[in-house]
Amino acid sequence: MKPIKFILNDQPVEAHTNPSRRLLDVLRGDYGLTGSKEGCGEGECGACSVLLDGYAVNSCILPLASVEGRHVTTIEGYAKTQRFAVVKAAMGDEGGSQCGICTPGFMIAIESLLKKNPKPSEQEIRTGLAGNLCRCTGYNMIVKAVQKAAKVGEGLW
Amino acid sequence: MKDISRSVPKEDHEEKVSGRALYVSDIQMADMHYAKTVRADRPHARIRNIRLPELPEGYVVVDHHDIPGANHVNMIFEDWPVFADSVVRHVGEPIMLVCGKDKQIIQSICDEIVIEYEDLEPVFDLQESVVHKSFQKGDAAAAFARADQVVERVYETGYQEQAYIEPQGFVGYLEGEKKVTLIGSIQCPYYVKNAVIKTLACDPEDVRVIQAAVGGAFGGKEEFPSLIGCQLAVAVHKLKKPIKIIYEREEDMIVTTKRHPSKTTMQAALDSAGRVLAIKAHVALDAGAYIGLSGVVLSRAMLAVTSAYTIDHLDVKGDVYLTHTVPNGAFRGFGAPQMIFAIDMFMHHLAKHLGKDPYQFRKAHQAKQGDRTATSGIFRDPILMDAMVEKATSMSDYHRKQKDYASPDVYRGIGMSWFLHGCGFTGSGESDHIKAKVRLRKSDTDHVYVLVAAVDMGQGAKTTLKKVVVETLGVPYNQVTFDDPDTDAVPDSGPTVASRTAMIVGGLLAQAAQTLKETWKRGETQVVEKTYRQPEFVIWDEKTLRGDAYPAYSWGVNIVEVSVSPVTYEVKVEKIWSVYDVGKALDERIVLGQADGGIAQGVAYGYLEVMRHHGGHIQHKNMTDYIIPTAVDMAPTETVIFDNPYALGPYGAKGVGELSLVGGAPAVAMAIEQAIGRPIQKIPATPEMIMELMRDETH
Numbered sequence: 041m042k043p044i045k046f047i048l049n050d051q052p053v054e055a056h057t058n059p060s061r062r063l064l065d066v067l068r069g070d071y072g073l074t075g076s077k078e079g080c081g082e083g084e085c086g087a088c089s090v091l092l093d094g095y096a097v098n099s100c101i102l103p104l105a106s107v108e109g110r111h112v113t114t115i116e117g118y119a120k121t122q123r124f125a126v127v128k129a130a131m132g133d134e135g136g137s138q139c140g141i142c143t144p145g146f147m148i149a150i151e152s153l154l155k156k157n158p159k160p161s162e163q164e165i166r167t168g169l170a171g172n173l174c175r176c177t178g179y180n181m182i183v184k185a186v187q188k189a190a191k192v193g194e195g196l197w
Numbered sequence: 198m199k200d201i202s203r204s205v206p207k208e209d210h211e212e213k214v215s216g217r218a219l220y221v222s223d224i225q226m227a228d229m230h231y232a233k234t235v236r237a238d239r240p241h242a243r244i245r246n247i248r249l250p251e252l253p254e255g256y257v258v259v260d261h262h263d264i265p266g267a268n269h270v271n272m273i274f275e276d277w278p279v280f281a282d283s284v285v286r287h288v289g290e291p292i293m294l295v296c297g298k299d300k301q302i303i304q305s306i307c308d309e310i311v312i313e314y315e316d317l318e319p320v321f322d323l324q325e326s327v328v329h330k331s332f333q334k335g336d337a338a339a340a341f342a343r344a345d346q347v348v349e350r351v352y353e354t355g356y357q358e359q360a361y362i363e364p365q366g367f368v369g370y371l372e373g374e375k376k377v378t379l380i381g382s383i384q385c386p387y388y389v390k391n392a393v394i395k396t397l398a399c400d401p402e403d404v405r406v407i408q409a410a411v412g413g414a415f416g417g418k419e420e421f422p423s424l425i426g427c428q429l430a431v432a433v434h435k436l437k438k439p440i441k442i443i444y445e446r447e448e449d450m451i452v453t454t455k456r457h458p459s460k461t462t463m464q465a466a467l468d469s470a471g472r473v474l475a476i477k478a479h480v481a482l483d484a485g486a487y488i489g490l491s492g493v494v495l496s497r498a499m500l501a502v503t504s505a506y507t508i509d510h511l512d513v514k515g516d517v518y519l520t521h522t523v524p525n526g527a528f529r530g531f532g533a534p535q536m537i538f539a540i541d542m543f544m545h546h547l548a549k550h551l552g553k554d555p556y557q558f559r560k561a562h563q564a565k566q567g568d569r570t571a572t573s574g575i576f577r578d579p580i581l582m583d584a585m586v587e588k589a590t591s592m593s594d595y596h597r598k599q600k601d602y603a604s605p606d607v608y609r610g611i612g613m614s615w616f617l618h619g620c621g622f623t624g625s626g627e628s629d630h631i632k633a634k635v636r637l638r639k640s641d642t643d644h645v646y647v648l649v650a651a652v653d654m655g656q657g658a659k660t661t662l663k664k665v666v667v668e669t670l671g672v673p674y675n676q677v678t679f680d681d682p683d684t685d686a687v688p689d690s691g692p693t694v695a696s697r698t699a700m701i702v703g704g705l706l707a708q709a710a711q712t713l714k715e716t717w718k719r720g721e722t723q724v725v726e727k728t729y730r731q732p733e734f735v736i737w738d739e740k741t742l743r744g745d746a747y748p749a750y751s752w753g754v755n756i757v758e759v760s761v762s763p764v765t766y767e768v769k770v771e772k773i774w775s776v777y778d779v780g781k782a783l784d785e786r787i788v789l790g791q792a793d794g795g796i797a798q799g800v801a802y803g804y805l806e807v808m809r810h811h812g813g814h815i816q817h818k819n820m821t822d823y824i825i826p827t828a829v830d831m832a833p834t835e836t837v838i839f840d841n842p843y844a845l846g847p848y849g850a851k852g853v854g855e856l857s858l859v860g861g862a863p864a865v866a867m868a869i870e871q872a873i874g875r876p877i878q879k880i881p882a883t884p885e886m887i888m889e890l891m892r893d894e895t896h
Contacts, residue, residue: 137213170829
């Protein structure tokens with residue numbers, strides 16, 4: 041079987057495994073990157089979000105084959121960036137994380153949102169985060185964190 | 198002195214945003230094996246025969262024959278089997294575990310298992326009462342006899358699913374020959390431990406339970422994990438390998454406990470001036486197939502019967518009914534949301550029936566300090582509801598909007614709920630059953646360890662409980678450690694439930710920290726323990742449900758504004774205002790986070806979250822079918838916290854966790870009622886239900 045070659049957290053990798061496996065299982069099982077979570081397994085909750093060429097996708101419904109030749113960034117890779125540091129601080133200040141199971145997915149979704157739209161309105165933030173479910177916060181503190189990150193991190197996106 | 202409410206960084210923020218926090222499914226172990234549950238596919242049947250395929254080496258099935266001790270899960274009512282033996286009583290009831298190394302082989306074994314059943318008649322109506330309770334206050338019969346008129350309404354509520362984003366799971370393994378260790382997504386380490394001891398019929402030291410990071414719980418990980426823990430412990434003993442069991446979303450939604458559907462009948466005896474003389478109430482809860490905690494849920498529902506009002510004469514009854522459906526259990530609020538929906542709507546509907554202004558009508562019945570509670574106890578502490586209602590109505594412009602939205606053609610409405618929530622276990626629960634114990638250990642390097650069984654499931658227990666210790670000792674934050682509980686290391690400070698953690702566990706920790714401070718010996722190992730003692734003023738009779746049901750109450754006001762589409766009848770929640778008295782916020786940001794998350798669940802319970810079963814089969818079994826709010830659905834919130842320090846709480850704190858949920862449904866239902874000009878007596882108020890109501894031209 042031909043290996044699937046892709047860039048994982050800025051490192052080129054070759055995955056010698058069944059290309060129809062879910063990307064999430066490969067990331068968690070084969071590479072030990074357990075920061076991406078499985079909440080529903082059907083692309084509904086967004087806890088498994090990773091960046092594919094810079095934008096959020098649900099890794100639980102993505103076959104490994106579809107990342108051939110592309111950049112995959114998980115929360116572990118994103119956590120090394122300056123943008124992450126800005127969002128992390130804003131999430132802390134605004135109380136955007138409680139139980140934390142959805143939080144890595146939200147961090148990825150926020151990055152994707154700000155990359156597309158560095159100065160989103162409140163409504164654009166809500167729409168941009170609608171693919172990620174959180175049961176603890178009621179979202180408003182996350183929305184405020186995005187507003188704060190966009191302001192503090194102006195110019196980073 | 199520094200204000201305790203000033204927020205500090207959340208203890209676990211760093212590990213959670215970076216994805217480093219380890220939840221059960223993230224735990225790796227050498228030679229990890231896996232388990233999958235084989236379940237009944239029908240609501241009520243006798244198991245005639247089970248045919249197993251030949252099992253490859255290293256694979257086992259585990260069922261009730263393998264249980265050395267009791268085949269029921271240790272909780273208040275002991276009727277819930279660990280594994281079904283001869284009869285299954287709900288769809289999804291566990292019959293056996295299949296365990297082994299390879300998940301695909303496990304799946305193919307499961308697929309080849311043939312279970313032959315003889316179907317039995319299932320019951321889905323509320324006809325078989327297995328728990329009946331009642332209490333009286335004053336003389337309701339006499340009040341009804343002299344009433345000018347009697348008004349009756351019936352209120353119904355549906356299922357609600359906790360929908361924590363992390364499904365249930367455990368990892369279990371043997372330490373040595375006979376000691377089993379379970380790491381789980383749990384709220385109550387000692388509930389799991391005590392249940393496993395009974396199932397294995399083993400010594401307490403042969404069971405160790407450790408809490409992993411918990412990805413949301415909301416009551417759903419109160420009693421249910423004891424069931425999985427017992428099954429897995431038996432499996433670990435049989436296979437003698439580490440085993441991981443993680444529920445898939447659909448499995449989780451079909452088989453785990455939910456909020457009880459309820460039907461509450463309210464009758465009011467009114468005098469000629471339109472005052473409520475007395476209320477007769479009956480609440481019916483659908484327990485599903487087993488009683489489990491339902492009797493206690495029933496108590497909390499009944500005790501909330503008059504919520505934030507004082508009514509002098511009461512006759513309150515309740516029943517728990519068994520049906521051949523998934524067992525229901527703990528969910529944030531624990532029976533109170535059902536009853537608070539009923540009583541707040543009833544007060545509103547009584548006022549309308551009498552042609553009175555609902556606001557003035559409710560004001561006239563509002564509970565005041567010194568009044569007798571529903572169970573003839575006393576509201577001892579100051580009640581700030583006058584000021585809280587004033588604050589909530591002014592910040593939402595409630596009175597103007599009430600008038601403006603009165604016309605049915607604006608399709609807009611504003612609703613307000615008033616409510617209380619009893620803090621901690623009911624009555625003598627803390628002193629008779631829980632007997633919470635906390636421990637602080639100081640090392641010879643003067644580092645302090647907080648040793649309690651309280652679980653941080655997102656509500657910030659680690660942060661607030663540690664803060665109580667740090668601030669009382671007056672030491673830096675990095676001199677105190679709060680690790681996730683491990684029953685080998687921490688005493689039983691009770692379950693993480695019932696809005697008791699801040700007030701009860703926090704209160705004991707404040708006492709322990711004070712003692713440690715007073716006896717502090719530099720460079721010496723010291724241990725301080727404190728055990729809960731019921732305040733002497735709390736007198737409670739569990740048999741008659743009479744006396745002080747709770748040592749303290751938290752109070753709240755929710756106002757919800759909605760618009761309703763005149764075409765699709767979809768409800769849009771426009772804004773939510775809340776005012777709470779939680780004694781004293783131990784950390785303002787954390788309390789506001791609890792407020793936001795609770796009201797999101799409470800409001801969605803009232804209009805959005807639909808779950809039904811058909812012939813015992815849950816119809817909404819994934820996150821596509823069962824709708825919880827997204828960031829787009831959730832309205833902006835404005836929340837104000839009033840200080841009203843409670844003398845026996847740490848720094849004045851009372852309960853927080855459940856309070857913010859219990860008033861959401863009546864507030865949104867009243868808002869929808871105004872927007873559509875039709876009374877709401879059933880939730881969730883879905884577009885389909887609103888359409889039915891709009892067709893009814895009699896209103």
